[in-house]
Amino acid sequence: MPKEQADTNAPSVLRPPAEVFAAFLKLGLTSFGGPIAHLGYFRQEFVVRRRWIDEAGYADLVALCQFLPGPASSQVGFALGLLRGGPLGALAAWTAFTLPSAILLLLFASGATALSGPVGDNLLHGLKLVAVCVVAQAVWGMARTLAPDVQRASIAAIAALTAIFVAGSTGQLSAIVLGGLAGFYLCRQDAAQTIGKLAFPVSKRVGGAALLTFFLLLVLLPLAASSGLSQGLSLFDAFYRAGALVFGGGHVVLPLLEAEVVQPGWVGTDAFLAGYGAAQAVPGPLFTFAAYLGAVMGPEPNGMAGAAICLLAIFLPGFLLVIGALPFWDAFRRRPAAQAIMRGTNAAVVGILAAALYDPVWTSTVDGPGDIGLALLGFALLVLLKTPPWVVVVFVASGAMLIGLI
Structure with missing residues (x-):
């Protein structure tokens, strides 16, 4: 079957959903494989094979979605749709x-409640x-x-300390704001060149x-949720704020969601981290971890x-x-100040994630030499051997079960 002819970046005739x-x-x-792999899949499918968008347009779309808060790969997919x-x-x-x-994680949420005894406990620990x-x-x-230079490494370190010593989402939001301000003053060098031009069917009125x-x-969701009249509204507010503040990749959602659902007691730490581990073994966006959390939530609505x-x-x-952002991106992205702010913000999220790695991920999980060894092996498989995440899930979970049963 022949490939489709290349379309412009703003087709005059929309295709069926x-x-x-x-x-x-x-x-x-x-x-x-996570968001970076997803962007590679998208390029192969929609630039090379289907030719829905050209190479320059796709590169510019990826740049926009990496600049904005939120799940970059899902945002790119949404924009392509x-x-x-x-x-x-x-x-x-x-x-x-x-x-x-989302369906796979819902099934895991249903099965996780049935896991009991040594085998189930060791699997969840893995x-x-x-x-x-x-x-x-x-x-x-x-x-x-x-955070490859002294300025951004310093911003990351200060952000980590802020997230550790100022509890909850307040500390994380403060770290992001401080990182942006520091970037504005410290990260103006080497402004990135901009290429391409986005031409999507979105007017400035719709964008505004x-x-x-x-x-x-x-602004209004926290005010409405503070009334305490609806747990469903509180739930929507918590996850909306988490999604609104995720700079730098899907993994940054971990500390944000931990602050929103574990600290109030809606989800236990063990269930939270077990679900996050399971999310590495399924295809698609990491943000579907939210479906698991909504299903295992203590207070209703759940399921x-x-x-x-x-x-x-x-x-x-x-x-x-x-x-x-689509109607305004071409003008905004050329401003050196905007680029500097985002450099500082992105460095800050490295620090926030590092703080989360320490607490709660490490402190609530690693108990002894066996756990340290498995964690190091899993890390080496991911970083040095570039092993697919689902393979690491199987390896580490199996190792934890074996160690626990010995």
Whole structure:
């Protein structure tokens, strides 16, 4: 079957949402490896094979989504669906890419409650050790790319201390704000060159409305949730704020969600880290971890209803930002001050994730020499041998079960 002819970046005739859904469902079922791998899959499928967008347009779209808070790979997929099929195409792309991993994590949430006895306890402990390996890998990789010099390494260190000594989401938000301010003054050198031009079917009026909605929800949801009238509203607020503050990659959602659901007592630390470990073994976006958390939540709504609320809430802010930024991106990204602020912010999230690696990931998981050895082996497999994450999940979980039964 011949390849489709290359389209412009703003097609005059939108394609049926079913076409978009089918294309993204294949990726939702097979895209292992995390957000960077997802972007590679997208390029192969939509730039090289299907030719929905050209190389320069795709590179610029990736730059936009990496600049914004939120799950970068899901934002790129959402934007590609918007380009190909309009608003319904964007919804189809997100649903197809997200649903497989969300269903798998819902099944794990159902089965996790049935795990008991030595085998079940050791399996859950192994999944918590997987979280140690994966977060350590994320800190290592992000530090090398986002904090490679003295200025940004210092910002990362101060952010880590801030997140450790100022509890909860307040400390994390303070670290991000301080990182942005420090970047504005310290990281203006080497402004990045900008290439390409995004031409999506989004007007400035629609973009402005999306940005206004994003900020209104960010401000008004906590006020509404503070009334205590609805646990569902409190849940939506917690996951919306977590999704709105994720700079630098999906793994940064770990400390944000820990502050929102573990510290209030909605989800136990063991269940939280076990679910995070299981999320490494499924394809698709890491943000579907929210579906697991919504399902195992202590207070109602939980189960399917809790999963749906959490999943929608954590993805919504990132998508509002993409819609809002598309009409203004070409002008904004050329400003050196904007680039400097983002350098500082990205360095700060390295520190936030490093703080989370220490507490709660390490302190609540690693108990002795056997755990340290398994964590180091898992880390080496990920970093040195580039082993797929699902293989590390199987290896570390099996090792923990074997050590526990000996």
